[in-house]
Amino acid sequence: MINISPAIQQAKGKGGPNLSSLGLKSPMEAIDILSLLKVGNELVVKDDKAFLDPKAKAEAVVDFFKKAGCSPNDLLHLAAAIKKDLKNGKLKMTNENRIAISLKDLQNYLHKIKHSQTPPEMRSERRQLSEKNPIENTGQAEATVKPKTLKFHPEVPKKPKPSVEQCAGNLTTLLALFPQGKELISQALQEQQLLGATA
């Protein structure tokens, strides 16, 4: 069965669920899927002419599921769950080009949609708007203030400092450490200065 919990979480907070997280391309796709359902012996869209009129088809679907106690948001989740099961092969199209499910199946789908919970890692805390500091209400404060509890991933090793660290340029270092090549180093410095490079 499809994991719909993040989308439900979003649906509760905002206007509607995130269609892409449900695996749906558009709300009309949900209507198309649900319109093909045959629950028990009852067709969701009884009049075949309604298939030709998207508005009539949507109304028929909403009316049918309203009687079953589904909200419009639940319809999207239901469509997503049915689409997933169709892809998995759990549900199949009948010869009449309908998706036949029993009333019990429908109740199971609705139960799962209503009682699914967001996993802990997907939960987020809601921050109250601050009346004192309006900057905190914008995203600016989050960008500049470092969280106190920030922890680096323990698997990332700290880069060790080299046992011998070079602080100056190559030629400056050689000039200090390699007195045998003093003349050549001076010449190289002059050449680099002529070329405009740095040592």
Next chain:
Amino acid sequence: MKEKSALEKLEGMLKDFWRKSGKPHIIAARHTEFVVEPKIFLGNKLNPEMLELLVLNYLAQTSRQDSGTGDVEVTSEKLIIKTPKGKPVVIVRNKQIIQQYLAQRA
């Protein structure tokens, strides 16, 4: 034939120094011997092995009179080699090298 630049000559000189003072890796074939030479300049830095060799050589040659004049500053944690103007050139954190230098000074 194009004349070598001073930097190329310096690189050759450092490679000679490596062969004499360092630990050159030699690959021996039946009739040939390959000496693996280090790449001296790695961008803006010296090859770390080469740098370490130069530091060891420098510290070995540093007389007691030089130490304490500002060229070498040493603590138990690190050893700093500076230019005569006092700008740090190399910081050594290798405790073995530091102890060796301190033992040499004592």
